[in-house]
Amino acid sequence: MRNKIKQLQQQAETLEPPAEERDKLTRKVFQYSERFLRNLDDKKAYVQPDKSGNSFQTFSEESQAIDELLTNLKKDVDTEGLNPASPGHLAYIPGGGIYPAALSDYLAAVTNRYAGVAFAGPGAVRLENECIRWLCDLTGYPASSGGNLTSSGSMANLIALVNARDCSGIVSRSFDKTVIYTTRQVHHSLMKAVKFAGLADAHLRIIEMDNRFRMKPEALDEQINNDRRKGLKPLVIFASAGTTDAGAVDPLQQIGEIAQINEVWFHVDAAYGGMFLLTKHGKKIMKGIKLADSVTIDPHKGLFLPYGTGALLVKDVKKLYDSQHMAANYLQDTYQKGDDLSPADLSPELSKHFRGLRMWLPLKLFGIASFRAALNEKLMLARYFYNEIQKVENIETGPEPQLSITYFRYNPPGGNANEFNKKLIDEIHQDGRVFLSSTEIDKKVYIRLAVLSFRTHLKTIDLAISVLKEKIAKLTGQ
Ligand SMILES: *Cc1c(COP(=O)(O)O)cnc(C)c1O
Numbered sequence: 001m002r003n004k005i006k007q008l009q010q011q012a013e014t015l016e017p018p019a020e021e022r023d024k025l026t027r028k029v030f031q032y033s034e035r036f037l038r039n040l041d042d043k044k045a046y047v048q049p050d051k052s053g054n055s056f057q058t059f060s061e062e063s064q065a066i067d068e069l070l071t072n073l074k075k076d077v078d079t080e081g082l083n084p085a086s087p088g089h090l091a092y093i094p095g096g097g098i099y100p101a102a103l104s105d106y107l108a109a110v111t112n113r114y115a116g117v118a119f120a121g122p123g124a125v126r127l128e129n130e131c132i133r134w135l136c137d138l139t140g141y142p143a144s145s146g147g148n149l150t151s152s153g154s155m156a157n158l159i160a161l162v163n164a165r166d167c168s169g170i171v172s173r174s175f176d177k178t179v180i181y182t183t184r185q186v187h188h189s190l191m192k193a194v195k196f197a198g199l200a201d202a203h204l205r206i207i208e209m210d211n212r213f214r215m216k217p218e219a220l221d222e223q224i225n226n227d228r229r230k231g232l233k234p235l236v237i238f239a240s241a242g243t244t245d246a247g248a249v250d251p252l253q254q255i256g257e258i259a260q261i262n263e264v265w266f267h268v269d270a271a272y273g274g275m276f277l278l279t280k281h282g283k284k285i286m287k288g289i290k291l292a293d294s295v296t297i298d299p300h301k302g303l304f305l306p307y308g309t310g311a312l313l314v315k316d317v318k319k320l321y322d323s324q325h326m327a328a329n330y331l332q333d334t335y336q337k338g339d340d341l342s343p344a345d346l347s348p349e350l351s352k353h354f355r356g357l358r359m360w361l362p363l364k365l366f367g368i369a370s371f372r373a374a375l376n377e378k379l380m381l382a383r384y385f386y387n388e389i390q391k392v393e394n395i396e397t398g399p400e401p402q403l404s405i406t407y408f409r410y411n412p413p414g415g416n417a418n419e420f421n422k423k424l425i426d427e428i429h430q431d432g433r434v435f436l437s438s439t440e441i442d443k444k445v446y447i448r449l450a451v452l453s454f455r456t457h458l459k460t461i462d463l464a465i466s467v468l469k470e471k472i473a474k475l476t477g478q
Pocket of ligand 1: 270
């Protein structure tokens with residue numbers, strides 16, 4: 001038996017390459033990432049996929065060379081489709097990917113520190129809690145607040161709704177007597193959350209908006225009163241601090257006051273807009289966010305971190321603990337009095353990625369000022385684009401951007417504007433130098449421009465304007 005074990009060991013030990021081999025692998029990967037970064041400016045933001053498929057082969061018993069695998073990666077993953085690392089990514093909500101965050105991920109994976117429970121990874125959990133504390137302070141939350149670094153804004157929204165549901169004391173057979181309040185601009189992840197939280201039978205009230213897509217507080221107040229008179233139980237208000245479509249920020253102060261008077265859970269989805277709290281403008285426009293019972297912020301958007309970094313903040317962290325904590329026999333050693341609050345007790349996750357490190361290291365390394373400057377720059381770039389695009393003949397813009405998203409359409413004289421703008425977005429995608437997306441607002445097709453990539457600067461916005469002019473000229477035959 002000992003001989004057999006030793007034989008197996010010999011083979012299994014290939015999983016632990018010696019130092020020279022590690023060095024070689026690391027160099028190859030580093031060369032790949034350097035080539036990727038150095039070529040970014042010459043690369044398109046979008047490459048139309050070649051429908052012929054890729055050359056991935058199924059796993060085999062034999063090993064393969066790293067060169068071959070990196071070639072595979074370049075060809076089949078890092079060439080086609082949207083390039084989220086490109087400065088020209090101006091669609092949806094652009095993501096981040098600042099370099100030290102990648103190094104943090106490398107370290108987190110090498111040390112594989114366990115960040116789920118404070119007993120096992122006290123330092124890792126404390127570091128994540130530091131990140132949460134900073135976000136809570138930014139939100140204006142009291143010391144009794146807390147939260148969790150989630151994998152995404154969608155997960156944060158789901159946990160927030162489950163928390164609201166659990167706190168309401170309403171039992172499942174009465175879910176059809178509950179009411180959820182939001183607007184048509186709400187992110188669909190919250191509607192998914194309603195389904196996952198078993199609240200599909202709840203009444204959904206779509207509250208009227210003003211002409212800048214912001215919830216009308218008077219309409220909300222009136223609806224809540226009507227529902228109460230009918231014997232229904234208001235459960236939660238979903239407000240947005242930066243809607244994905246239009247970047248609209250609901251009047252949080254007024255909504256918060258209505259929520260308090262009526263004792264309804266107030267959730268603010270600030271997945272996109274939240275990090276703008278670092279700017280003066282953001283603080284002003286999101287005034288009242290601290291009245292929320294829970295807030296979603298995506299550091300993989302406004303803090304320029306790689307995908308997989310969301311955050312849920314809850315004003316009274318005890319409520320979140322009561323909703324999410326569950327004891328397990330095999331974990332009985334892990335609960336100690338005086339430990340820091342553990343992610344495992346504040347979310348559905350147990351063995352989780354140590355995602356705090358990718359937030360902590362860049363913030364420490366660069367300092368907050370650089371992030372604030374980048375966010376102010378993005379706000380101004382959106383405004384600059386908004387001003388410049390109005391100078392183009394027959395362009396109709398939406399309202400002045402509230403954050404860093406703006407939208408517009410070309411009205412062809414005598415032509416069908418919806419059709420034209422669909423063609424225009426197709427042309428932009430085929431070109432690929434910049435990547436914008438379209439949306440439909442009140443049955444009108446608009447083209448959206450969202451500035452949030454840390455690599456997007458004045459040069460990119462000027463390029464977007466010239467690409468637009470070029471494509472309009474092409475389509476109108478001028
Ligand atoms: C991006 C976004 C979400 C979803 O977050 P993910 O991190 O993509 O899951 C939710 N709400 C708003 C307003 C968003 O912009």
